[in-house]
Amino acid sequence: MSRRRWPAARIAKLWLEIAIGVLALAGAVMVVLLLVGLVWRPPDAYLSDLTVQVSVGEQISRVPAPRALAAAMPLKISAAPSGEPDEFRNPMLVKTFGELRLDTSNAGLYCSSMLSLLGAVAVVLWLLWTLRALVVSALDGAPFTRRNVRRLSTIGFAIIGLGLVAPVLQYLLARAVLARAAVEGLPMAPAFRLSADPILGGLLVLVLAAVFSYGVDIEEERSLTI
Amino acid sequence: MPIKVRLDMLMVQRRITLTELSARVGITLANLSILKTGKARAIRFSTLDALCRVLECQPGDILTFEETEVDP
Numbered sequence: 086m087s088r089r090r091w092p093a094a095r096i097a098k099l100w101l102e103i104a105i106g107v108l109a110l111a112g113a114v115m116v117v118l119l120l121v122g123l124v125w126r127p128p129d130a131y132l133s134d135l136t137v138q139v140s141v142g143e144q145i146s147r148v149p150a151p152r153a154l155a156a157a158m159p160l161k162i163s164a165a166p167s168g169e170p171d172e173f174r175n176p177m178l179v180k181t182f183g184e185l186r187l188d189t190s191n192a193g194l195y196c197s198s199m200l201s202l203l204g205a206v207a208v209v210l211w212l213l214w215t216l217r218a219l220v221v222s223a224l225d226g227a228p229f230t231r232r233n234v235r236r237l238s239t240i241g242f243a244i245i246g247l248g249l250v251a252p253v254l255q256y257l258l259a260r261a262v263l264a265r266a267a268v269e270g271l272p273m274a275p276a277f278r279l280s281a282d283p284i285l286g287g288l289l290v291l292v293l294a295a296v297f298s299y300g301v302d303i304e305e306e307r308s309l310t311i
Numbered sequence: 312m313p314i315k316v317r318l319d320m321l322m323v324q325r326r327i328t329l330t331e332l333s334a335r336v337g338i339t340l341a342n343l344s345i346l347k348t349g350k351a352r353a354i355r356f357s358t359l360d361a362l363c364r365v366l367e368c369q370p371g372d373i374l375t376f377e378e379t380e381v382d383p
Contacts, residue, residue, distance in 0.1 A: 309352035311342045 248283025
């Protein structure tokens with residue numbers, strides 16, 4: 086299996102190395118900004134752009150503001166060029182998710198947010214590095230190894246783990262912020278947005294690891310057939 | 312595995328070294344070593360054919376069945 090047979094792998098390796106470089110640089114800049122922001126901050130200065138995930142609307146209808154968003158922002162509807170007049174009525178935005186961005190003097194909250202982000206960057210960097218190792222093994226002509234099966238399994242579990250842990254951390258951070266500050270006129274709740282995408286993606290990688298494991302068995306059988 | 316490879320005994324009888332056998336059969340020294348030490352999972356008919364020609368023997372002289380206790 087010469088290198089010439091794997092042009093896609095060579096392109097993948099190049100892109101992965103570019104992504105690793107860019108992400109590592111972004112991570113380093115984040116660390117520097119965090120340290121600069123914390124160390125050289127005047128006592129009364131605010132740390133900017135603390136962003137938390139919030140939901141507005143029906144999800145918080147248990148608090149005494151049912152359909153708070155609709156009440157806050159009554160919507161009017163008109164026919165679009167391809168629609169007919171009076172085709173729709175009573176528009177009501179019952180729930181929406183968004184990001185609440187605000188400046189804070191609370192260094193603890195700011196650090197929690199930045200460290201979560203840095204943790205995610207570190208995990209993604211590690212994932213990219215492991216993917217690169219997989220591609221390199223394919224370029225070397227020996228992709229079907231037990232080590233690669235372990236790599237794929239770890240990637241699968243890491244993607245699922247990231248998909249489960251990230252929403253919890255975002256929820257806890259939003260809860261901590263909203264426990265200290267309320268936006269007047271627009272009741273908000275911390276959003277817990279569990280996405281199926283990383284879980285399905287991780288499961289797909291785990292299936293690939295199982296198939297790879299079968300490939301390793303065949304490869305071992307082949308290499309020990311004289 | 313109850314199938315044993317008797318290549319070492321045949322090589323002694325034919326007074327042939329592993330290197331020479333490897334060259335004459337046309338398989339690598341590493342693969343021949345795997346076969347000789349019983350680590351091989353399978354053997355191709357073509358390999359068996361070449362070994363029998365060089366060692367002037369029958370397949371049954373190279374491979375023997377020795378019954379061992381099967382792990383429960």
